[in-house]
Each structure stands twice: as C-alpha cells, then as structure tokens.
Amino acid sequence: MHYVQAKGILSANNGMNLYRGCQHGCIYCDSRSLCYNMPHAFEDIEVKENGPALLEKALKGKRKRCMIGTGSMSDPYMPLEEELGYTRQALELACRYGFGFTLITKSARVLRDIDLLKTINDSTKCVVQMTLTTYDQALCRKLEPNVSTTAERFQALEVLRDAGIPTVVWLCPILPWINDTEENLRGILDYCVRAGVKGVINFGMGLTLREGNREYFYRQLDRHFPGLKERYIRTYGNAYELESPNSPRLTGIFHRVCEEEGIMHDNNAIFEYLNRFEDKQEQLSLF
16 A cells, blocks of 8 residues: 555546555456556555545536436545545535435445435435346356355445435446356346335446456456367457457346336436436425
8 A cells, every 4th residue: 555645636527536456356346457547556456545635626716516426446445545534525525515425346345334325315316326246156266256245235325225225336347258157147137126226337247457457357268267268269359349258148037127127227327317416405405
C-alpha cells in the first residue's frame, strides 16, 4: 500500500476510484490491463489520501445533485477498506450533501455500511451492484480467491433487499470451459430471483482479455486448470473478445428467465436507472 495526492476525484460521469489496484486476486480482472497505465504493482494498492477531501469539495461545488458511483476499477470493499474507511467516508459525504450513490463490489463487507446505504436510499437513491460469476463455491475460490464466496454475496443481497436497498447483479465474466454451463447460469439466476434483484447486467457469455490481464489470466489457468491455456490460445489467439461456445444457448436462457421473473435485463435500461437521480423528499412534498 502507498499513498498519493490526487489532483481530482470525480470523472465526467461522476464516478470515482478512491483506490487503484485490488487485493481480491480475481484471475480474470480487466483492471490489470496495461492500457490503464498503472505505474505500480497491481497488489500494491494506491490510496488517494486526499480523496475524501476532494470529494467533499466536488460535491459542494455541484449545481445539481446526482448519482455518485464507485467500484468500476477497484473494489471499494477490499480488505484494506476495513482499516482505512475511505468508502464509508464517501458515503457519509453523500448523506451530508444529499447525493445518490451506487457502487460495485464482490464483498459482503458492504453490509458494514448498511446504515449509510439505507439513509441515502431513504432520501434519494442508493443501489448496490454485486458481481456474481460462479455458483460452485470451490470453483469460486479458484477464480476469485480473496473475496466473499458467491453464497456469502447472495446472503448480503438478501440483507440489502430486506433493508429496502435496490440491487443489481453483474453476471460476468463467463469463462469458456470453466463456468459457462447451464447449471452455473441457473444457479446464479436462482440467487438473483430469491434475492429480489432489480436487474442483471450481462455483456455476453464470455470474457475479454487485453495485454496485461491476458498474461496473468493464463498464468492462473496453468496453476488451476493445466492444459486449458493451450486450448484458449488455439481457439482465440490474441482476440480481445472470447465468446463461449455455449453463448447462444446460455444467452437465450438468461433473457428468458429474467423476463419470466420480472428482472431487468436490458443493459441500457439498467444503466439509465443507475444514473438517474431521484429526490424522494421532493417527490413526497408534491403529495
């Protein structure tokens, strides 16, 4: 871990990353890609020491309230967050200044902050986005070694549901010849139905590989699935998009189950929902 002084914190779309790098060790992580120009080892977490102060300044200066997002490049609830609490500070600022909030995580640690999540959602909108990729718990430990198991994440989704906090699941990536099975897909979708998630985001049954994350991914295949790397290379070469051979069938099942269960499954519609700020207090005043 090391600290830096950041020049800014919010992107043009009001997203932020208080940390760079991640401790979760997911074997497929795109954030390892060299195109992101991370000047340090991925596991040497960069902490934006002045991040909370920059966020407060940015929120004070906004003419209109909006949704604030985090988690696209670095999980806001990696183990380091327990020590530093930067994500909690960001939620406290959103509460103080009346902004909505959405975050992406793979960790049940999000429940530590359920008080703030609920407070935000009571006045505006707070959405927790949870990634679920692998129904089998032993396989999950290989693919995502340092995160909450899928079962633990499902239990967190249930707690969030009971607290009235809307949730969205990211169903990706789906790795060819590893978790691209109907059993895996139906297991995850069953969790989504039981947890009452609002939507499921899926960018296709496959994964993407770029320089940087490809090399790491292949090293992990050699470690956990001997011989599979060679099959990937024969089939996909250096392609960016690696579509599962089972993609057409799995995609059909995905959309059919979501439609039957009343779960949003159009990515554009889900992102529109995530980005839409709602002022519940103002809405109540109209009545």
